[in-house]
Amino acid sequence: MASKAAVLHLVGLGRSYQEIGAALGIPPGQAYLVGTGIPADGGGTVSRAQRTRPGMLPSRTQCLVNPREAPPPPAGPVHEWMRTRARRDQLTRPGR
Amino acid sequence: MRQLPIGSWPVWRQLTGADRTGRAASVKSRRSDALSARTASADRVVKSICPYCAVGCAQNVYVRDERVVQIEGDPDSPISRGRLCPKGAASLQLTTDSGRLDKVRYRPPYGTQWQDLDLATAMEMIADRVIRTRRETWQWEEEDGGLLARTMGIASLGGATLDNEENYLIKKLFTALGVVQVENQARVCHSSTVIGLGTSFGRGGATTFMQDMQHADCIIIEGSNFAEAHPVGFQWVLAAKARGATVIHVDPRFTRTSALADLFVPIRAGTDVAFLGGIINHVLTEGKDFREYVLAYTNAATIIDERFQDTEDLDGLFSGFDPQSHQYAEETWQYEGVQLVSASGERDNQYMARQAAQIDRPGSPGRDAGEHGSGEGEKHGSGTAALDGQARRDPTLQDPRCVYQILRRHFSRYTPEMVERICGIPPEVFAEVCRHLVDNSGPERTSEFVYAVGWTQHTDGSQFIRSASILQLLLGNIGRPGGGIQALRGHASIQGSTDIPTLFNLLPGYIPMPHAHKAQTLDDFILADAARKGFWANMRAYLVSLLKAWWGPAARADNDFCFNYLPRITGSHSHYDTTLEQLGGTCKGYFLLGQNPAVGSANSRMQRFGMANLDWLVVRDLNMIESATWWKDGPEIESGELVTERIGTEVFVLPAAAHTEKAGSFTNTNRLLQWHHQAVEPTDDRRSDLWFMYHLGRIIRQKLAGSTDPMDRPILDLTWDYPTTGSIAEPVAEAVLAEINGWNSDGRPLSTYTELADDGSTVCGCWIYCGVYSDGVNQAARRKPAEEQSWVSPEWAWAWPANRRMLYNRASARPDGRPWSERKKFVWWDEEVGRWTGYDVPDFEPTKRPDYEPPDGARGVAALRGTDAFIMQADGLGWLYTPTGVADGPLPTHYEPQDSPMDNLLYRQQRNPARLLRPHEHNRYHPNGSQRGAQIFPYVVTTYRLTEHFTAGGMSRHTPYLAELQPEFFCEVSPELAAERGLVHADWATIVTARNAIEARVLVTERVAPLHVDGRIIHQIGLPFHWGPNGHSRGDAANELTSISLDPNSHIQESKALSADIRPGRRPRGPDRVALVRDYQRRAGITERTGTEA
Secondary structure: OHHHHHHHHOOOOOOOOHHHHHHHOOOOHHHHHHHOOOOOOOOOOOOOHHHOOOOOOOEEEEEHHOOOOOOOOOOHHHHHHHHHHHOOOOOOOOOO | OOOOHHHOOOHHHHHOOOOOOOOOHOOHHHHHHHHOOOHHHHOOOEEOOOOOOOOEEEEEEEEOOOOOEEEEEEOOOOOOHHHHHHHHOOOOOHHHHOOOOOOEEEEOOEEEEEEEEHHHHHHHHHHHHHHHHHHHHHHEEEEOOOOOHHHEEEEEEOOOOHHHHHHHHHHHHHHHHOEEEOOHHHHHHHHHHHHHHHHHOOOOOOOOOOHHHHHHHEEEEEEHHHHHHOOOOOOHHHOOOHOOOEEEEEOOOOOHHHHOEEEEEEEEOOOHHHHHHHHHHHHOOOOOOOHHHHHHHHHHEEEEEOOOOOOOOOOOOOOOEEEEEEEEEEEOOOOOOOOOEOOOOOOOOHHHHHHOOOOOOOOOOOOOOOOOOHHHHOOOOOOEEEEEOOOOOOOOOOOOHHHHHHHHHHHOOOHHHHHHHHHHOOOHHHHHHHHHHOOOOOOOOEEEEOOOHHOOOOHHHHHHHHHHHHHHHHHOOOOOOOEEEEOOOOOOOOHHHHHHHOOOOOHHHHOOOOOOOOOHHHHEEEEEOOOOHHHHHHHHHHHHHHHHHHHHHHHHHHHHHHHHHHOOOOOOOOOOHHHHHOOOOOOOOOEEEEHHHHHHHHHHHHHHHHOOOOOEEEEEOOOOOOOHHHHOOHHHHHHOOOOHHHHOOOOEEEEEOOOHHHOEEOOOOOOOOOOOOOOOOOOOOOOOOOHHHHHHHHHHHHOOOOOOEEEEEHHHHHOOOOOOOOOOOOOOOOOHHHHHOOOOOOEOOOOHHHOOOOOOOEEOHHHHOOOOHHHHHHHHEEEHHHOOOOOOOOEOEEEEOOOOOOOHHHHEEEEEEEEEOOOOOEEEEOOOOOOEOOOOOOHHHHHOOOOOOOOOOOOOOHHOOOOOOOOOOOOOOOOOOOOOOOOOOOOOOOOOOOOOOOOOOOOOOOOOOEEEEEEEEEOOOOOOOOOOOOOOEEEEEEEEEOOOOOOOOOOOOOOOOHHHHHOOOOOEEEEHHHHHHOOOOOOEEEEEOOOOOOEEEEEOOOOOOOOEOOOOOEEEEEEEOOOOOOOOOOOOOEEEEEEEEOOOOOOOOOOOOHHHHHHHEEOOOHHHHHHHHHHHHHHHOOOOOOOOOO
């Protein structure tokens, strides 16, 4: 079983939690929990003192446990539609 | 019992294995070892926002195999910080519950059963009915020739639970069709907020934001059960408390909010103005006001017209009251030497007088209001009054006609003793509240007020909020960290549905709907309505950009940009007036878009009678709500008052998409637009309201194509070409947001409303939202984690206006621009760089020096001084006294509720003289106080929300998780009342008013303690208002008891304080229920005139 010491040792070597998880055979979020005592999914309240624990990440720890985040739809078609509308709406330009 | 080998015991594994502390492998069984979290096995996570209350908690929606499998709180949110309340946690079932509507249901006229109908046919049929009803009911002109260009035959209700983009299309399409009766839950919940805050400060939204509450030194929560109704937001109260703040809860009931407060103050429902007026009196008589702030930032020094008479002079009335019409004329309330016209929504109503009087000429006379009857009350003040002339001021505050002295005199009789006699609050408790509030206000300390519908839903609800506004201005608590007034709104986008209003009297951005006039031009409208000073002076640019957004190339300078395509209003067309129009046969078609008036609106019985008189009804909802089924199983069917086979209303029920099934933005309670992405496509016939409105408009336009009828030009010329996506042709919500934001002639998105032009060169669907799509980026979708930015979190979503989180924050600095104190530093003037700077976007022109004085004749923004912290106000000041814009008086005055067991102890005037009543055989009122018959209804009912339920129950009583948590309707009564009336805990009680009788389980509790009020014991009854006869959890609706009696400003109903009787046992069934109510009416001597006195 992965120990806190093992996790923090790898953290000290500059490894990411993805790498640590792979090395220890556990998910990266679990590696974070083992190393810091704080759930990576944001399910716990983190005190100011806890934020200074070794291995703590400043933010975005939920990325260690969540599946990929769905990307927003591309805005390009909206931009093109706006330009089309602007042409069609016959917006008068100042000075014309 | 099967013997398990000891080796399988968890404790054995723990003691013999490596996991001695039992924190990992040893606590797993074989089964649990094989389980994995739904979050872990999901394919993707989609960012969303909770669709319930308006705290706006961020959600992670987990999707596997194109199905939503779990919803969790998003820890990145600076507002919710990963938390969800029971409703938010149960929002999964809004998507996944098998009981959701999935197919269109159709009830033909006089039909007795639902029928199947395919969606496409339903859409065609609805479009046909809209066209037909519109044709049959079209009005071009008033009798006197004023332009109407509208139909009163169609109405719409709903929008507060919908996205901004959906509200936008609803308002746009219906306005183009000439439908003016467009309303939503904002009318029912917080319309009085807009009046109270808007007239006081210049904008109708909460002045602050949730996270800032942690900086308060004292928080007074009044008219709200914050901890239970907005649980996740309440964490910021606790954060303040952890930092040493004093928390005070003032409420008729002891709740979980009270349990976490330092001081609980029980109060008789409906008497808050007396209580707050008492505190104002304390502040003024003890000289505890924040004098430097008051002098610099409020109208305390302004001199009022010598004709003004106060309630002190007229025993509860102000000057200008007409007892025949129950209305006030405002001329005598105004600033000396200044011509003021009311806040938005009213100004246009007076435009003819302004034109006739050529109001640009200082000192010209005003005009009596009144040509539009009930519409006089519509003064939704987010914006300002138009002001002409220069007010005289007395900085010594000694002039007897200055606002400060008028305030002192007005509130002088609100003594602690009077507070006790009216509210039932002992003087020592009252003194403690005063002490905490005063001690925690000033340069070094700030206090915040928090309220919800406990303040808004009264016949003088706007004045409740005005009272707190006056107090906070006197104490210097507006625009400062830890200060302000927090309006807790209860629907995900009820703020948005006010900003982009599905409200009859407003256009987007609080531009008023025009009233009917003869030959009114755009310039006439602007002249009558736009302010001369401040940012409202640019109203023409806001309106022209809106008209270009709606009518594109058809909107040209030579046709007033299609200004006459806008249908005209002629008075009140609010939700409750629509009910009367239905009963009268004028309104024939009705859209219910996520709203359930058969449960959620006052006098729900009257709502059903109204719907029974329609030709057609379209209901769009997640579940089969009562407003869809009243024709077959409503209480009036049981009583025999309605007979299914004789009801001609044709009913279409269309299943709605859940928040996970569509993209769009909600505007939370603090003006923050937050985007939720679509996680999955809706299945079966479920569709978003964006889809419904877009395709309804498309079909109608197809059917009308080629028409030469002038009434069809606005709908045919409408810009209605939104791009669509997916298999169901869902309109792209981001494109709608882009139109709301606006663009210039190159199609480049605008960055801020100061870029808007009045010459037709810019498009903008809602000027206050301009900037939400700046740089072509959906700013509402920003989700930079809270940990990566300051506590203000400016890169989390986007707030109107201009991404400011705290309004009026210029007032967080001294008049000279320096912070009031290091501890309360927020926005200040940086002399070196010549700009305002700080933790937030300054609510001020960024480079205007604090010592700037406008030159003579300056207008618009240039006329604002360097100390005018309230930039939307005509005089740049916070209004302690409202010379215009509040229909029932320039100062709050205590009146008893419409139905009250008490006499008004302060004045001979019993009730708000300007309140709006709608006497009707189904809407009778009670005798009051010492009037004969009042003793028949001796108790006070107040209504409230539960943590586990939502409004009229459509999103909670059908949700298994929530219905199980809170399964039955109940009434809360004290042990003393239980003893007095023989009520037994967990047994049944019947509660009766002149409108109806309901039954509820009895909850005997000390939480609603009897109050000693003027030598009497007043018992109060608490009723949650969520129930109705449908869903998993069923019960009578509290709104069967309430009446249509309205605040004259906002047309909000009084559902937070009313008199009633309670008796043990279940209510009678069928016709006997009606007979019981009739018997009560007879015993109380109630007639059509009862309670209608001025």
